[in-house]
Amino acid sequence: MRGRLVGLLSKEFTHFLRDPVMLFVVIFLYTAELVMCTMALGFDVQNLKLGVIDHDRSVASRALVEQLVAGDSFVLVDQFSAMGQTQERLQRGALDVVVEIPPNFAARVEQGRDAALGVVVDGSNGNVAARARAYVIEIALRYASERAPDAARTVAGVSPEVRVWYNPDLTNTRFMALGMLAQAGLMLGVVLPAAAMVREKQAGTIEQLRVTPTRAHELFIAKVTPTLVICTGAIFPSLLITTLMGVPMRGDVLTLLGLTVVFLLSAVSLGVFVGIITSTLQQAMLLSFFGLFPLLFLSGTIAPIETMPAWLQAASQASPQRHYVEIVAGLFLKGAGLAELWAHAAALVGISAAMFLGGWLLFRRQW
């Protein structure tokens, strides 16, 4: 049995290494794509472009503007005298937010009367818009609480201390790099074994295998091992890149390697399953693509999972990528270990067990 397995394995590795485009794609996904996405998409969640229309021109209104630009949230682009002037810039994306301070603003604030603040946010980029709105509300409330007339201030307020852990400067870079790492693993982990399985069927060479004493599970092992080995190996250049990009590695590298293998196992189990239920390469490619896309979407890389409706949150449990993203975010950013991450690892093992078993049952009938 050992001799058979070794023979099958060397056949699969030869197949894999024979196509230079494939090796290029693997390396590209694990390195270049990682660098590109991280550099380009690690967008700044701070420094929104602010335009101000100050009809009041008082000490109080200037203080408000100062407070708006004091933190990292806003950068003052320009002052305007009417809303009409800002319209074109908002449309171009040269401004994200316009704050309009009404006349008599100072007087109203001092008397504790209502002072409505006009705020216009460019909604055509929702990501920016939601943040801009939150920042403006926060700063306006702080301004008001500091400036409330004594009569309205019966007690001293709370002294809030808000801290952001694990990623204190709130860059998107670190998370993006990790998300892309997981993405590369899932993509290759599904597509490569699926193609390897189906190719035999389409080329008819599966008949040759059938007449050999090879057993179904041996074929499975031979089909998934090259992908497992190559994708696990590809983690190392990625680690180098994430280090260069400033992603901290607070956890244990061995834990990362172990959990990566667990994750890749779940990915290749999906790939094998796809390879079993399809009969041509075209079908296999389309189906794995079809499956990959929702799995990517449900991983939280594109949109955070907690912003999804409950049924999609539940569905996200079935995405191996979701668990792996939590695992790498935990390991790299939070310094978590197996004690915290075992639940995700268990979910991955569950997914692979289910897919391998299902695949094996179906394949036994074809075999």
Place this chain on the structure above:
Amino acid sequence: MNLRRLLAFSRKEVLEISRDPFTIGVALFMPVLMLFLFVYGISLDVENAPLVVVDQDKSPASRELQARFLNSGYFKLKAAPDDARSAEHALMRGETRAALFIPKDFGRRLAEGQSAPVQLIVDGTYASSAAILSAYGRAILYAFPGELRSSVRPEVRVWYNPQLRSRNFIVPGLFAVILMAFPPLLTALAVSREKELGTIAQIYASPLTKGEFITGKLLPYAGIAFVELLIVFAGGLLWFQVPVRGSFALLVAVGLLYVVCTVSIGLLVSTLVRTQLAAMLVALILTMMPAFLFSGFVYPIFTMPKAFQVYSAAFPTPYFLDVSRGIVLRGSGLAELWPSILVIAGYTIVVCVLAAWRFNKRIA
């Protein structure tokens, strides 16, 4: 170009596709799934983020503060443990996005007019939702114990997309992304399949010219892609009821042009590689990834470094995104959009010529 040969070849292609109902099913169902996932799955504002509250005070004031957080709509209670350690563990496991610590004597200090410290810790892993959560968290804390509505009242209006309806923003963007992601994938397999199966030798032996071959492959796939476009448009505009401010006819016309463009990209990929597997992965890298990540669909292009702005400009998606969002959200017309349309048209021609040039009728 001989029209009869061209049509005969196209017919062969159509027959081939129509005998694979699985492929057609996937091709037509996939865009719909993507549309639904995105529209239902992406919300622009943060709602109901899980929050762990450690209330060591257990006074009316601390309960009131907790209620403020939970009634704001931004947070929902995940757990209320007694010790800080388990809150930290929940953060580390990713079970919660934020933790609120209310220390002992919070209520007493407030009542005595001293300043009462409160700590809110936000998980920064997801930067943009962390930024929103910490801003709202601060806003709630500043206002406490007064009314949340203070004398300075920011009246936020969101232009182009009032109520921040995510679907108004997402759907026109999805038109551009979906039509770049799926049609090329299908087409990318079109030539490499013939190469892998060896049927390409029959084409080599036939009198079919390069131009006829490329056009003959292009037409049926462009047809499928156009059906995909109609399905996606119908889903977005009828099911999700996204209002179109501009001309619908213009949107469909430019859409058709765009679809021909994306299909020809798939064809170009197909002429570049030998196997279907490679074709699919190269198509992923050249169409799906840039369409998703570098088109301005989720991540704004102007926040990218200059080099990547150039990279994203090298794909047709940002231009169609511009047209689609322009027509749907802002009601723009030809007068504003002609440069983008021109770019898409020019792009299509260049890609088709490249594909025809790359397709050599030679046995290498």
